[in-house]
Amino acid sequence: MPLNERDRIEILMMIGVGDRMRTQQEVCRLFHEMHPDREPVSQSTVSRIERKYRELGHVRDAPRQGRPKINENVQQDVILSALENPHCTVRQVSRDLNIGKSSVSNIFKKVKYHPYRVRLIHELAEDDFDRRTEFCEYMMDHNNQNNGFIANILFSDEATFFLNGHVNRQNTRYWSQENPHWMQEYHTQHPQKLAHFFVITGAVLTHEKVDVMIAT
Numbered sequence: 001m002p003l004n005e006r007d008r009i010e011i012l013m014m015i016g017v018g019d020r021m022r023t024q025q026e027v028c029r030l031f032h033e034m035h036p037d038r039e040p041v042s043q044s045t046v047s048r049i050e051r052k053y054r055e056l057g058h059v060r061d062a063p064r065q066g067r068p069k070i071n072e073n074v075q076q077d078v079i080l081s082a083l084e085n086p087h088c089t090v091r092q093v094s095r096d097l098n099i100g101k102s103s104v105s106n107i108f109k110k111v112k113y114h115p116y117r118v119r120l121i122h123e124l125a126e127d128d129f130d131r132r133t134e135f136c137e138y139m140m141d142h143n144n145q146n147n148g149f150i151a152n153i154l155f156s157d158e159a160t161f162f163l164n165g166h167v168n169r170q171n172t173r174y175w176s177q178e179n180p181h182w183m184q185e186y187h188t189q190h191p192q193k194l195a196h197f198f199v200i201t202g203a204v205l206t207h208e209k210v211d212v213m214i215a216t
Helices: 005-015 024-034 043-056 072-084 090-097 101-110 128-145
Strands: 114-117 119-122 154-162 173-176 183-186 193-201 204-210
Touching: 005 024, 005 043, 024 043, 072 090, 072 101, 090 101
Parallel strands: 119 183
Antiparallel strands: 114 173, 154 193, 193 204
16 A cells, blocks of 8 residues: 555654664564554665655655646536537537547546437428328238238338538537437438438348439
């Protein structure tokens, strides 16, 4: 166990002054007798403590090197930044408050703030809900009549990458302690986009990348 400042002062008192000074070996033995449950100190430790006191006039620890701790005011500023703008990025907060990005991330983690992603959903028209119900009923009826009906259907889907500044879920976050269930509707037709098509038929999955620029 490392010696604290109180332990070092106690060792200095054991060393003594004038003609009542003890040897380093005697100090080590006396310290062990007074603290039998602690790890014994070495003569080199006693020597360093005595030398430090003679050179500096104290036995306090030297200031620690490295990045200083973040005070409470800075932590509050980081939290207020997220409250005022939940879509802020760690880089933005770091630049605005002039603190490291790792410090900002640690503060968010400490107060249990999580960067939630936006959930993109298709914009629905008023009659789309009825169409969904009708489609489900149609599929259930035909599957009851023919067990292999669904296996003969080719299902397809696509993932679209927009090139005109549309929302990118990887770069867009919402900082909050609770899930805000953040959603944004988007249209299916936008200029300048790349598409990936996925096709499922029965138990077979086919994936094809289609790098086609679509402009509307």
